[in-house]
Amino acid sequence: MRPAPDPNRSSPVTTTQRRPIRRALLSVFDKTGIVDLARTLAEQGVEIVSTGSTGATVREAGIDVTDVAALTGFPEMLDGRVKTLHPRVHAGILADQRLETHREQLAEHGIEAFDLVVVNLYPFSETVAAGGSAQEIIEKIDIGGPSMVRGAAKNFASLAVVVDPEDYAAAGEAAAAGGYTLAERQELATIAFTRTAEYDAAISQWMLQQLAGEDADEVDELLEGADQDAPMTVLDLSDEDAAQLGFTTTLRYGENPHQRARLAVTDEDEPGLAGAEQLGGKPMSYNNYVDADAAVRAAYDHPRPAVAVVKHNNPCGIAVAGAGEDIAAAHRRAHATDPLSAYGGVIAANRPVTLAMAEQVKPVFTEVILAPDYEDAALELLRTKKNLRILRLRGEYSRTLEMREIWGGMLVQDADRLDAEGDDPSSWTLAAGQAADAQMLADLAFAWRSVRAVKSNAILLAADGAAVGIGMGQVNRLDSCRLAVSRANSLGAPAEGGTAPERARGAVAASDAFFPFADGAQILLDAGVRAIVQPGGSIRDDEVIEACRAAGATLYLTGTRHFAH
Known part of the structure:
Protein backbone atom coordinates (compact mmCIF):
# COMPACT_ATOMS: atom_id res chain seq x y z
CA MET A 1 0.00 0.00 0.00
CA MET A 207 27.04 53.54 14.26
CA LEU A 208 30.53 52.56 15.40
CA GLN A 209 31.84 55.92 14.25
CA GLN A 210 29.15 57.65 16.29
CA LEU A 211 30.14 55.66 19.37
CA ALA A 212 33.82 56.41 18.85
CA GLY A 213 33.37 60.08 18.05
CA GLU A 214 34.60 59.38 14.51
CA ASP A 215 38.08 58.51 15.87
CA ALA A 216 39.56 55.96 13.46
CA ASP A 217 41.68 54.31 16.16
CA GLU A 218 38.69 53.83 18.47
CA VAL A 219 36.58 52.47 15.60
CA ASP A 220 39.28 49.89 14.89
CA GLU A 221 39.28 48.94 18.61
CA LEU A 222 35.53 48.45 18.55
CA LEU A 223 35.75 46.33 15.41
CA GLU A 224 38.56 44.28 16.94
CA GLY A 225 36.57 43.65 20.13
CA ALA A 226 38.89 45.88 22.18
CA ASP A 227 41.31 43.01 22.84
CA GLN A 228 44.31 44.96 24.12
CA ASP A 229 46.52 41.86 24.25
CA ALA A 230 45.99 40.92 20.60
CA PRO A 231 48.98 41.48 18.26
CA MET A 232 48.75 44.65 16.20
CA THR A 233 48.07 44.34 12.47
CA VAL A 234 47.92 46.92 9.72
CA LEU A 235 44.16 47.00 10.24
CA ASP A 236 44.66 48.12 13.85
CA LEU A 237 46.80 51.10 12.87
CA SER A 238 45.64 54.64 12.33
CA ASP A 239 45.02 55.71 8.75
CA GLU A 240 48.27 57.71 8.84
CA ASP A 241 50.36 54.78 10.08
CA ALA A 242 48.72 52.38 7.65
CA ALA A 243 49.41 54.78 4.77
CA GLN A 244 53.11 54.77 5.65
CA LEU A 245 53.05 51.02 5.02
CA GLY A 246 51.36 51.56 1.66
CA PHE A 247 47.79 50.71 2.73
CA THR A 248 46.23 53.90 1.44
CA THR A 249 42.69 52.66 0.79
CA THR A 250 40.22 51.31 3.33
CA LEU A 251 37.73 49.00 1.67
CA ARG A 252 34.11 48.76 2.75
CA TYR A 253 34.76 45.34 4.25
CA GLY A 254 36.63 42.13 3.52
CA GLU A 255 35.56 38.82 2.09
CA ASN A 256 32.58 38.93 4.47
CA PRO A 257 30.90 41.97 6.06
CA HIS A 258 32.44 41.31 9.52
CA GLN A 259 36.00 41.38 8.11
CA ARG A 260 37.99 44.60 7.71
CA ALA A 261 40.14 45.22 4.65
CA ARG A 262 42.65 47.69 3.25
CA LEU A 263 44.40 48.00 -0.10
CA ALA A 264 48.05 48.81 -0.77
CA VAL A 265 49.68 49.87 -4.04
CA THR A 266 53.14 48.30 -4.03
CA ASP A 267 54.46 49.64 -7.35
CA GLU A 268 53.75 53.30 -8.14
CA ASP A 269 55.37 53.06 -11.59
CA GLU A 270 53.42 49.98 -12.68
CA PRO A 271 50.36 50.10 -10.40
CA GLY A 272 48.36 47.51 -12.32
CA LEU A 273 45.01 46.60 -10.83
CA ALA A 274 45.73 48.02 -7.36
CA GLY A 275 46.25 51.48 -8.85
CA ALA A 276 43.67 51.27 -11.63
CA GLU A 277 41.77 54.46 -12.41
CA GLN A 278 38.10 54.11 -11.53
CA LEU A 279 35.93 55.85 -14.12
CA GLY A 280 32.50 55.05 -12.73
CA GLY A 281 30.41 53.02 -10.32
CA LYS A 282 30.47 52.14 -6.62
CA PRO A 283 33.75 51.75 -4.66
CA MET A 284 35.58 48.48 -5.14
CA SER A 285 35.28 45.81 -2.47
CA TYR A 286 37.73 43.13 -1.40
CA ASN A 287 35.88 40.47 -3.41
CA ASN A 288 35.72 42.81 -6.42
CA TYR A 289 39.51 43.06 -6.39
CA VAL A 290 39.99 39.30 -6.04
CA ASP A 291 37.68 38.53 -8.96
CA ALA A 292 39.10 41.42 -11.01
CA ASP A 293 42.63 40.08 -10.54
CA ALA A 294 41.56 36.65 -11.76
CA ALA A 295 39.78 38.19 -14.76
CA VAL A 296 42.76 40.33 -15.77
CA ARG A 297 45.12 37.38 -15.51
CA ALA A 298 42.82 35.27 -17.68
CA ALA A 299 42.37 37.93 -20.38
CA TYR A 300 45.97 39.14 -20.44
CA ASP A 301 47.31 35.60 -20.91
CA HIS A 302 46.33 35.88 -24.59
CA PRO A 303 48.18 37.84 -27.28
CA ARG A 304 45.01 38.20 -29.40
CA PRO A 305 42.08 40.41 -28.32
CA ALA A 306 40.58 38.50 -25.41
CA VAL A 307 37.80 38.82 -22.86
CA ALA A 308 37.36 36.86 -19.64
CA VAL A 309 34.21 36.75 -17.51
CA VAL A 310 34.93 35.72 -13.92
CA LYS A 311 32.61 34.71 -11.09
CA HIS A 312 33.87 33.79 -7.61
CA ASN A 313 37.51 33.79 -8.75
CA ASN A 314 36.92 31.35 -11.62
CA PRO A 315 36.36 32.12 -15.29
CA CYS A 316 32.84 31.27 -16.41
CA GLY A 317 33.69 32.48 -19.91
CA ILE A 318 36.80 33.28 -21.92
CA ALA A 319 37.37 33.81 -25.63
CA VAL A 320 39.61 35.48 -28.19
CA ALA A 321 38.68 37.37 -31.34
CA GLY A 322 39.14 35.66 -34.67
CA ALA A 323 40.93 37.03 -37.72
CA GLY A 324 39.47 40.40 -38.66
CA GLU A 325 37.33 40.54 -35.49
CA ASP A 326 37.54 42.99 -32.59
CA ILE A 327 37.10 42.86 -28.83
CA ALA A 328 33.30 42.84 -29.13
CA ALA A 329 33.43 39.46 -30.85
CA ALA A 330 35.64 38.10 -28.06
CA HIS A 331 33.16 39.35 -25.45
CA ARG A 332 30.20 37.87 -27.30
CA ARG A 333 31.84 34.42 -27.32
CA ALA A 334 33.04 34.68 -23.72
CA HIS A 335 29.55 35.57 -22.52
CA ALA A 336 28.08 32.67 -24.51
CA THR A 337 30.25 30.16 -22.60
CA ASP A 338 27.92 30.41 -19.59
CA PRO A 339 25.36 33.24 -19.81
CA LEU A 340 23.76 32.22 -16.52
CA SER A 341 26.93 32.56 -14.44
CA ALA A 342 27.97 35.73 -16.28
CA TYR A 343 25.14 37.48 -14.42
CA GLY A 344 26.84 39.47 -11.64
CA GLY A 345 30.32 38.66 -12.92
CA VAL A 346 33.51 40.62 -13.59
CA ILE A 347 34.59 41.31 -17.17
CA ALA A 348 38.20 41.95 -18.23
CA ALA A 349 39.35 42.85 -21.74
CA ASN A 350 42.94 43.09 -22.94
CA ARG A 351 42.05 45.70 -25.57
CA PRO A 352 40.14 49.01 -25.35
CA VAL A 353 36.39 48.52 -24.99
CA THR A 354 34.48 49.58 -28.08
CA LEU A 355 30.95 50.92 -28.27
CA ALA A 356 29.86 47.60 -29.79
CA MET A 357 31.20 45.70 -26.77
CA ALA A 358 29.66 48.22 -24.36
CA GLU A 359 26.27 47.71 -26.00
CA GLN A 360 26.60 43.96 -25.33
CA VAL A 361 27.64 44.51 -21.72
CA LYS A 362 24.92 47.01 -20.83
CA PRO A 363 21.93 44.61 -20.59
CA VAL A 364 23.85 42.19 -18.36
CA PHE A 365 24.16 42.83 -14.62
CA THR A 366 27.93 43.15 -14.14
CA GLU A 367 29.90 44.05 -11.01
CA VAL A 368 33.15 45.29 -12.60
CA ILE A 369 34.58 45.88 -16.06
CA LEU A 370 38.32 46.35 -16.61
CA ALA A 371 40.25 47.30 -19.73
CA PRO A 372 43.32 49.31 -20.80
CA ASP A 373 40.98 51.98 -22.19
CA TYR A 374 37.47 52.78 -23.43
CA GLU A 375 36.12 54.52 -26.49
CA ASP A 376 34.42 57.76 -25.45
CA ALA A 377 31.00 56.52 -26.61
CA ALA A 378 31.55 53.19 -24.83
CA LEU A 379 32.44 54.91 -21.56
CA GLU A 380 29.43 57.20 -21.82
CA LEU A 381 27.12 54.22 -22.30
CA LEU A 382 28.66 52.15 -19.49
CA ARG A 383 28.38 55.07 -17.08
CA THR A 384 24.60 54.90 -17.43
CA LYS A 385 24.84 51.72 -15.31
CA LYS A 386 25.32 53.59 -12.04
CA ASN A 387 26.49 50.59 -9.99
CA LEU A 388 28.93 49.22 -12.59
CA ARG A 389 32.51 49.70 -11.45
CA ILE A 390 34.54 50.81 -14.50
CA LEU A 391 38.32 50.53 -14.19
CA ARG A 392 41.07 51.62 -16.58
CA LEU A 393 44.29 49.63 -16.20
CA ARG A 394 47.79 51.04 -16.65
CA GLY A 395 51.08 49.29 -17.36
CA GLU A 396 52.15 46.00 -18.86
CA TYR A 397 50.71 42.99 -17.10
CA SER A 398 53.35 41.17 -15.08
CA ARG A 399 53.56 39.16 -11.87
CA THR A 400 56.81 38.12 -10.26
CA LEU A 401 55.91 36.76 -6.83
CA GLU A 402 52.87 35.19 -5.18
CA MET A 403 52.48 35.31 -1.40
CA ARG A 404 50.09 33.62 0.97
CA GLU A 405 49.89 33.83 4.75
CA ILE A 406 49.61 30.62 6.75
CA TRP A 407 49.28 30.11 10.48
CA GLY A 408 52.49 31.41 11.98
CA GLY A 409 54.22 32.21 8.73
CA MET A 410 54.21 33.22 5.11
CA LEU A 411 54.61 31.33 1.83
CA VAL A 412 56.19 32.97 -1.21
CA GLN A 413 56.77 31.54 -4.67
CA ASP A 414 57.59 32.63 -8.19
CA ALA A 415 54.42 33.58 -10.00
CA ASP A 416 53.13 31.00 -12.46
CA ARG A 417 53.85 32.28 -15.96
CA LEU A 418 53.21 31.13 -19.52
CA ASP A 419 56.82 31.17 -20.59
CA ALA A 420 57.92 27.59 -19.98
CA GLU A 421 59.10 25.52 -22.95
CA GLY A 422 56.02 23.32 -22.62
CA ASP A 423 53.73 26.30 -23.21
CA ASP A 424 54.87 26.53 -26.85
CA PRO A 425 52.77 24.15 -28.99
CA SER A 426 55.79 23.47 -31.21
CA SER A 427 57.42 21.69 -28.25
CA TRP A 428 54.45 19.45 -27.44
CA THR A 429 54.73 15.68 -27.84
CA LEU A 430 52.12 14.03 -30.03
CA ALA A 431 51.21 10.93 -28.00
CA ALA A 432 48.10 9.66 -29.82
CA GLY A 433 46.10 10.27 -32.96
CA GLN A 434 46.88 12.41 -35.97
CA ALA A 435 48.77 15.68 -35.75
CA ALA A 436 46.39 18.60 -35.32
CA ASP A 437 45.66 20.83 -38.28
CA ALA A 438 46.08 24.60 -37.91
CA GLN A 439 42.56 25.22 -36.53
CA MET A 440 42.69 22.37 -34.03
CA LEU A 441 46.17 23.39 -32.87
CA ALA A 442 45.00 26.98 -32.42
CA ASP A 443 42.08 25.79 -30.28
CA LEU A 444 44.37 23.54 -28.24
CA ALA A 445 46.79 26.44 -27.69
CA PHE A 446 43.88 28.67 -26.64
CA ALA A 447 42.58 26.01 -24.24
CA TRP A 448 46.03 25.51 -22.75
CA ARG A 449 46.51 29.24 -22.15
CA SER A 450 43.01 29.53 -20.69
CA VAL A 451 42.96 26.53 -18.37
CA ARG A 452 45.63 27.97 -16.07
CA ALA A 453 43.16 30.68 -15.01
CA VAL A 454 40.79 27.97 -13.71
CA LYS A 455 41.09 26.67 -10.15
CA SER A 456 42.21 23.08 -10.06
CA ASN A 457 41.27 20.44 -10.71
CA ALA A 458 40.70 22.22 -14.01
CA ILE A 459 39.30 21.01 -17.33
CA LEU A 460 38.46 23.44 -20.12
CA LEU A 461 36.67 22.59 -23.37
CA ALA A 462 37.11 24.97 -26.31
CA ALA A 463 35.99 25.47 -29.89
CA ASP A 464 36.68 28.31 -32.35
CA GLY A 465 38.73 30.35 -29.89
CA ALA A 466 36.20 30.23 -27.06
CA ALA A 467 35.61 28.14 -23.96
CA VAL A 468 32.42 26.10 -24.23
CA GLY A 469 32.58 24.18 -20.94
CA ILE A 470 34.66 24.57 -17.78
CA GLY A 471 35.07 22.17 -14.88
CA MET A 472 36.76 23.79 -11.91
CA GLY A 473 37.60 23.48 -8.23
CA GLN A 474 36.66 19.82 -7.83
CA VAL A 475 38.43 17.47 -5.43
CA ASN A 476 39.07 14.96 -8.20
CA ARG A 477 39.66 15.29 -11.92
CA LEU A 478 36.85 12.88 -12.76
CA ASP A 479 34.25 15.31 -11.39
CA SER A 480 35.90 18.20 -13.24
CA CYS A 481 35.58 16.28 -16.51
CA ARG A 482 31.92 15.54 -15.83
CA LEU A 483 31.28 19.17 -14.92
CA ALA A 484 33.00 20.53 -18.02
CA VAL A 485 30.93 18.27 -20.28
CA SER A 486 27.71 18.93 -18.41
CA ARG A 487 28.15 22.71 -18.56
CA ALA A 488 29.11 22.58 -22.21
CA ASN A 489 25.98 20.65 -23.11
CA SER A 490 23.49 22.42 -20.84
CA LEU A 491 24.41 26.09 -20.91
CA GLY A 492 24.53 26.83 -24.62
CA ALA A 493 21.76 28.58 -26.52
CA PRO A 494 19.07 26.05 -27.57
CA ALA A 495 18.97 25.01 -31.19
CA GLU A 496 15.98 25.84 -33.40
CA GLY A 497 14.22 22.68 -32.28
CA GLY A 498 14.49 23.74 -28.64
CA THR A 499 17.13 21.22 -27.55
CA ALA A 500 20.42 22.23 -25.95
CA PRO A 501 23.42 21.78 -28.26
CA GLU A 502 26.05 19.17 -27.49
CA ARG A 503 28.89 21.67 -27.45
CA ALA A 504 31.34 19.12 -26.11
CA ARG A 505 31.09 17.13 -29.33
CA GLY A 506 33.88 18.23 -31.65
CA ALA A 507 35.53 20.45 -29.02
CA VAL A 508 39.10 20.18 -27.76
CA ALA A 509 40.09 19.91 -24.10
CA ALA A 510 42.91 21.08 -21.84
CA SER A 511 43.73 19.68 -18.42
CA ASP A 512 45.92 21.74 -16.06
CA ALA A 513 47.57 18.60 -14.64
CA PHE A 514 47.92 14.98 -15.71
CA PHE A 515 45.09 12.45 -15.70
CA PRO A 516 45.84 10.00 -12.85
CA PHE A 517 43.64 7.41 -14.55
CA ALA A 518 42.16 7.03 -18.01
CA ASP A 519 38.57 7.38 -16.72
CA GLY A 520 38.63 11.19 -16.74
CA ALA A 521 39.88 11.35 -20.29
CA GLN A 522 37.32 8.71 -21.24
CA ILE A 523 34.48 10.96 -20.06
CA LEU A 524 35.72 13.64 -22.44
CA LEU A 525 36.17 11.20 -25.29
CA ASP A 526 32.71 9.68 -24.79
CA ALA A 527 31.27 13.20 -25.00
CA GLY A 528 32.85 13.67 -28.42
CA VAL A 529 36.00 15.64 -27.54
CA ARG A 530 38.36 15.14 -30.47
CA ALA A 531 41.68 16.36 -29.04
CA ILE A 532 43.25 16.78 -25.59
CA VAL A 533 46.30 18.63 -24.33
CA GLN A 534 47.65 17.82 -20.88
CA PRO A 535 51.01 17.80 -19.06
CA GLY A 536 51.46 14.03 -18.84
CA GLY A 537 53.70 12.49 -16.22
CA SER A 538 51.31 10.00 -14.62
CA ILE A 539 52.39 6.41 -14.05
CA ARG A 540 49.27 5.55 -16.05
CA ASP A 541 50.01 7.78 -19.04
CA ASP A 542 50.01 4.70 -21.24
CA GLU A 543 46.39 3.98 -20.31
CA VAL A 544 45.35 7.55 -21.16
CA ILE A 545 47.25 7.38 -24.45
CA GLU A 546 45.59 4.08 -25.33
CA ALA A 547 42.11 5.46 -24.55
CA CYS A 548 42.73 8.39 -26.94
CA ARG A 549 44.15 6.09 -29.57
CA ALA A 550 41.12 3.77 -29.33
CA ALA A 551 38.78 6.75 -29.73
CA GLY A 552 40.72 8.11 -32.70
CA ALA A 553 41.43 11.32 -30.77
CA THR A 554 44.54 13.46 -30.80
CA LEU A 555 46.55 13.75 -27.57
CA TYR A 556 49.42 16.14 -26.88
CA LEU A 557 51.66 16.14 -23.80
CA THR A 558 53.25 19.43 -22.71
CA GLY A 559 55.53 18.37 -19.88
CA THR A 560 54.48 21.56 -18.05
CA ARG A 561 51.81 21.91 -15.37
CA HIS A 562 49.66 24.95 -14.47
CA PHE A 563 47.92 23.84 -11.30
CA ALA A 564 46.18 26.62 -9.32
CA HIS A 565 44.76 26.15 -5.82
Missing part, protein backbone atom coordinates in the same frame (compact mmCIF):
# COMPACT_ATOMS: atom_id res chain seq x y z
CA ARG A 2 1.42 3.39 -0.98
CA PRO A 3 1.98 5.66 2.06
CA ALA A 4 -0.01 8.89 2.31
CA PRO A 5 1.84 11.88 0.87
CA ASP A 6 3.63 14.12 3.36
CA PRO A 7 1.99 17.58 3.05
CA ASN A 8 5.26 19.22 4.18
CA ARG A 9 7.43 17.50 1.64
CA SER A 10 8.63 19.81 -1.11
CA SER A 11 7.83 18.76 -4.63
CA PRO A 12 10.82 18.45 -6.96
CA VAL A 13 11.60 21.54 -9.00
CA THR A 14 14.05 21.64 -11.88
CA THR A 15 16.38 24.58 -12.45
CA THR A 16 14.82 25.27 -15.85
CA GLN A 17 11.17 25.17 -14.71
CA ARG A 18 9.55 28.62 -14.86
CA ARG A 19 7.18 29.91 -12.22
CA PRO A 20 4.53 32.27 -13.65
CA ILE A 21 4.32 35.81 -12.28
CA ARG A 22 0.69 36.48 -11.35
CA ARG A 23 1.05 38.86 -8.41
CA ALA A 24 3.82 41.37 -7.72
CA LEU A 25 4.70 43.63 -4.79
CA LEU A 26 6.44 46.91 -5.70
CA SER A 27 7.98 49.08 -2.97
CA VAL A 28 10.88 51.28 -4.05
CA PHE A 29 12.57 54.48 -2.89
CA ASP A 30 14.33 55.01 -6.23
CA LYS A 31 11.47 55.23 -8.73
CA THR A 32 13.78 54.96 -11.77
CA GLY A 33 12.17 52.62 -14.31
CA ILE A 34 9.39 51.48 -11.96
CA VAL A 35 6.58 52.80 -14.19
CA ASP A 36 7.94 50.96 -17.24
CA LEU A 37 8.18 47.76 -15.22
CA ALA A 38 4.68 48.17 -13.80
CA ARG A 39 3.27 48.79 -17.28
CA THR A 40 4.97 45.65 -18.64
CA LEU A 41 3.65 43.58 -15.73
CA ALA A 42 0.14 44.96 -16.17
CA GLU A 43 0.22 44.10 -19.87
CA GLN A 44 0.96 40.50 -18.84
CA GLY A 45 -2.07 40.48 -16.52
CA VAL A 46 0.00 40.66 -13.32
CA GLU A 47 -1.81 42.03 -10.25
CA ILE A 48 0.28 44.84 -8.73
CA VAL A 49 0.36 45.64 -5.02
CA SER A 50 2.36 48.67 -3.91
CA THR A 51 3.22 50.98 -1.01
CA GLY A 52 2.05 54.59 -0.85
CA SER A 53 4.54 56.67 -2.85
CA THR A 54 5.37 53.85 -5.25
CA GLY A 55 1.68 53.16 -5.77
CA ALA A 56 0.98 56.84 -6.39
CA THR A 57 3.71 56.97 -9.02
CA VAL A 58 2.37 53.89 -10.78
CA ARG A 59 -1.24 55.05 -10.53
CA GLU A 60 -0.39 58.48 -12.01
CA ALA A 61 0.80 56.60 -15.10
CA GLY A 62 -2.69 55.13 -15.51
CA ILE A 63 -1.82 51.65 -14.22
CA ASP A 64 -4.10 49.78 -11.81
CA VAL A 65 -2.51 49.14 -8.44
CA THR A 66 -3.68 47.93 -5.02
CA ASP A 67 -2.33 49.88 -2.05
CA VAL A 68 -0.67 47.86 0.72
CA ALA A 69 -2.83 49.80 3.17
CA ALA A 70 -5.95 48.40 1.47
CA LEU A 71 -4.42 44.92 1.64
CA THR A 72 -3.52 45.06 5.35
CA GLY A 73 -6.47 47.16 6.54
CA PHE A 74 -4.05 49.54 8.27
CA PRO A 75 -2.81 52.93 7.08
CA GLU A 76 0.89 53.73 6.90
CA MET A 77 1.90 54.67 10.46
CA LEU A 78 4.57 56.49 12.42
CA ASP A 79 5.67 58.82 9.60
CA GLY A 80 6.01 55.86 7.22
CA ARG A 81 8.09 53.69 9.56
CA VAL A 82 5.38 51.02 9.43
CA LYS A 83 3.92 50.15 6.04
CA THR A 84 4.56 46.55 5.06
CA LEU A 85 5.24 44.89 8.44
CA HIS A 86 2.05 42.84 8.43
CA PRO A 87 1.17 39.11 7.99
CA ARG A 88 -0.84 39.83 4.85
CA VAL A 89 2.38 41.06 3.27
CA HIS A 90 4.99 38.78 4.79
CA ALA A 91 2.91 35.59 4.69
CA GLY A 92 2.41 36.25 0.99
CA ILE A 93 6.18 36.56 0.62
CA LEU A 94 7.32 33.73 2.90
CA ALA A 95 4.79 31.01 2.06
CA ASP A 96 6.58 28.06 0.47
CA GLN A 97 4.11 27.48 -2.31
CA ARG A 98 5.41 23.93 -2.83
CA LEU A 99 3.94 22.93 0.56
CA GLU A 100 0.28 21.97 0.80
CA THR A 101 0.10 23.07 4.45
CA HIS A 102 1.37 26.55 3.54
CA ARG A 103 -1.15 26.86 0.73
CA GLU A 104 -3.95 25.74 3.07
CA GLN A 105 -2.98 28.32 5.71
CA LEU A 106 -2.95 31.11 3.14
CA ALA A 107 -6.43 30.08 1.98
CA GLU A 108 -7.70 29.84 5.56
CA HIS A 109 -6.71 33.44 6.25
CA GLY A 110 -7.60 34.83 2.83
CA ILE A 111 -4.00 35.70 1.94
CA GLU A 112 -2.66 35.56 -1.60
CA ALA A 113 0.95 34.69 -2.37
CA PHE A 114 3.34 36.94 -4.26
CA ASP A 115 5.39 35.71 -7.21
CA LEU A 116 7.60 38.79 -7.58
CA VAL A 117 8.92 41.29 -5.03
CA VAL A 118 10.58 44.46 -6.32
CA VAL A 119 12.22 46.53 -3.59
CA ASN A 120 15.06 49.00 -3.33
CA LEU A 121 16.16 50.46 -0.02
CA TYR A 122 16.30 53.88 1.57
CA PRO A 123 19.53 55.66 0.52
CA PHE A 124 21.42 55.31 3.80
CA SER A 125 25.00 55.59 2.49
CA GLU A 126 24.04 58.41 0.13
CA THR A 127 22.55 60.38 3.04
CA VAL A 128 25.73 59.88 5.08
CA ALA A 129 27.89 60.96 2.12
CA ALA A 130 25.73 64.06 1.60
CA GLY A 131 26.43 65.19 5.18
CA GLY A 132 22.94 64.55 6.54
CA SER A 133 22.20 65.14 10.21
CA ALA A 134 22.18 62.19 12.59
CA GLN A 135 18.37 62.19 12.66
CA GLU A 136 18.15 62.35 8.85
CA ILE A 137 20.57 59.44 8.60
CA ILE A 138 18.65 57.38 11.18
CA GLU A 139 15.41 57.90 9.25
CA LYS A 140 17.16 56.44 6.21
CA ILE A 141 17.76 53.14 8.01
CA ASP A 142 15.29 50.96 6.15
CA ILE A 143 13.42 48.32 8.17
CA GLY A 144 10.51 47.09 6.07
CA GLY A 145 12.52 47.03 2.84
CA PRO A 146 15.30 44.67 4.03
CA SER A 147 12.66 42.50 5.73
CA MET A 148 10.80 42.02 2.44
CA VAL A 149 14.04 41.53 0.51
CA ARG A 150 15.39 38.92 2.92
CA GLY A 151 12.04 37.13 3.13
CA ALA A 152 11.71 36.95 -0.64
CA ALA A 153 15.34 35.90 -1.06
CA LYS A 154 14.93 33.14 1.52
CA ASN A 155 11.87 31.89 -0.36
CA PHE A 156 13.45 31.92 -3.84
CA ALA A 157 11.94 28.47 -4.45
CA SER A 158 8.55 30.18 -4.72
CA LEU A 159 9.15 33.73 -5.92
CA ALA A 160 11.67 36.15 -7.39
CA VAL A 161 13.15 39.23 -5.74
CA VAL A 162 14.55 42.17 -7.71
CA VAL A 163 16.55 44.89 -5.91
CA ASP A 164 18.20 46.80 -8.75
CA PRO A 165 16.48 49.00 -11.37
CA GLU A 166 18.93 47.61 -13.92
CA ASP A 167 17.12 44.28 -13.59
CA TYR A 168 13.64 45.66 -14.25
CA ALA A 169 13.81 45.02 -18.00
CA ALA A 170 14.75 41.40 -17.35
CA ALA A 171 11.83 41.14 -14.90
CA GLY A 172 9.43 42.29 -17.60
CA GLU A 173 10.94 39.80 -20.04
CA ALA A 174 10.60 37.02 -17.46
CA ALA A 175 6.92 37.83 -16.94
CA ALA A 176 6.34 37.57 -20.68
CA ALA A 177 8.30 34.32 -20.90
CA GLY A 178 6.28 32.55 -18.22
CA GLY A 179 8.30 33.60 -15.18
CA TYR A 180 11.80 33.08 -13.82
CA THR A 181 13.50 29.69 -13.65
CA LEU A 182 14.62 28.34 -10.28
CA ALA A 183 18.25 29.04 -11.16
CA GLU A 184 17.42 32.63 -12.07
CA ARG A 185 15.47 33.11 -8.82
CA GLN A 186 18.37 31.78 -6.81
CA GLU A 187 20.75 34.14 -8.64
CA LEU A 188 18.49 37.09 -7.81
CA ALA A 189 18.28 35.94 -4.18
CA THR A 190 22.07 35.89 -3.95
CA ILE A 191 22.22 39.45 -5.22
CA ALA A 192 19.53 40.45 -2.73
CA PHE A 193 21.33 38.98 0.28
CA THR A 194 24.55 40.67 -0.86
CA ARG A 195 22.71 43.99 -1.04
CA THR A 196 21.24 43.69 2.48
CA ALA A 197 24.64 42.58 3.86
CA GLU A 198 26.31 45.65 2.36
CA TYR A 199 23.49 47.84 3.67
CA ASP A 200 23.77 46.52 7.23
CA ALA A 201 27.58 46.77 7.12
CA ALA A 202 27.33 50.46 6.17
CA ILE A 203 24.92 51.11 9.05
CA SER A 204 27.17 49.22 11.48
CA GLN A 205 30.22 51.23 10.41
CA TRP A 206 28.36 54.53 10.85
